[in-house]
Amino acid sequence: xxxxxxxxxxxxxxxxxxxxxxxxxxxxxxxxxxxxxxxxxxxxxxxxxxxxxxxxxxxxxxxxxxxxxxxxxxxxxxxxxxxxxxxxxxxxxxxxxxxxxxxxxxxxxxxxxxxxxxxxxxxxxxxxxxxxxxxxxxxxxxxxxxxxxxxxxxxxxxxxxxxxxxxxxxxxxxxxxxxxxxxxxxxxxxxxxxxxxxxxxxxxxxxxxxxxxxxx
Numbered sequence: 233x234x235x236x237x238x239x240x241x242x243x244x245x246x247x248x249x250x251x252x253x254x255x256x257x258x259x260x261x262x263x264x265x266x267x268x269x270x271x272x273x274x275x276x277x278x279x280x281x282x283x284x285x286x287x288x289x290x291x292x293x294x295x296x297x298x299x300x301x302x303x304x305x306x307x308x309x310x311x312x313x314x315x316x317x318x319x320x321x322x323x324x325x326x327x328x329x330x331x332x333x334x335x336x337x338x339x340x341x342x343x344x345x346x347x348x349x350x351x352x353x354x355x356x357x358x359x360x361x362x363x364x365x366x367x368x369x370x371x372x373x374x375x376x377x378x379x380x381x382x383x384x385x386x387x388x389x390x391x392x393x394x395x396x397x398x399x400x401x402x403x404x405x406x407x408x409x410x411x412x413x414x415x416x417x418x419x420x421x422x423x424x425x426x427x428x429x430x431x432x433x434x435x436x437x438x439x440x441x442x443x444x445x446x447x448x
Contacts, residue, residue: 238394241432245395246310246359248289253313257290263430264355267440268293270424271354271383274444277303281349284308284373286338286366287356291318294331297352305331306348308341338366346375354383358390358399363407367414374447380416382407383424386439395432404441416445 236244236252248256272293277283280302288294288307291314298305305327309315318333336342338353338360351370360366370380385393387401402410408418422442429435 236432238397238432241395242398248311248314250313253311254290254317257292257314257317260289260355261292263428265293266426266428267383267424267442268354269296270422271352271381271442272296274420274422274442275350275352275379275381277350279303282306282347284341284343284348284351286341286351286353287359288318288333289314291321291331291333294318294322295325295327298327298330303330306343307331307333308336308338308343309333310335310337339369341369341373343373345372346378348373348378349375350379350381352381352383355385357382357384357402357407358396361400363402363410364414367410367416371415371447376447378447379419380411380445380447382411382443382445383440386441389437389439392436393430393432404443407441407443411443411445415448417448418443418445420444 244252244256277297277300279300283297283305285307291307294305312335315333315335322328322331334342387403390396390401424440424442426438
C-alpha cells in the first residue's frame, strides 16, 4: 500500500516520478488490473493490427494486447520512469521486435496519420482538461474504421476519492458527445463494477465506464 498523502498520490498517478515511481506503477497495475483486462477484451485486437496505448504506465498489460499474431504495440507515456520500466518489461518478455514505449503526450502523439488500427486509454481522461484536442489527435492517428476504447471512472464514484480532488472528471454523456464531435461513432458501452482496493489501499465499490468507438 502506498503511504502518500492525497495530493502527492494524485501527482504520482498523473506522472510517476522520483523514488516512488516504480512502486506507484505496480500499485496502478494492481488497482487497475481488472479494468485493463475488461478494456482489452472490448478492444478485441486482431491479428496484424497496430495498437496504440496512452498512459500505459510500465506496460504491464502490453503482452495481453499482443496476443494476436503479428500485432504491434506503441505505448505513449508522460513519465520517463515508466517509459524506462516499460521498455525493460517488454525486453524481458521478448517483445522488443513488436512493441516499444515512447515518452510523449496525448496532445501530440508520436504516430503518423491513419497509422493505428486500435487505441486504448485506461484511467487517463482525468488528466485531459479539455477532451477535444486529445480526441482530435486520436482521430488523426486512427484510420477510418479504427477503434478506440476509453475506460474511466464514473464521476460520482471518482468524487469519493480524496486523491481525485484535482482530477478533471468527465460525465459519461459529455465523453460520448466529445467523441462524436471529434469524428467517432459509438459502438459499445459497458459498466464495470468491482469491490477492490484502490491506489490508496482502501477497499471500495468501484464504478467505471468503458466506451468503444470507431473512427468515421
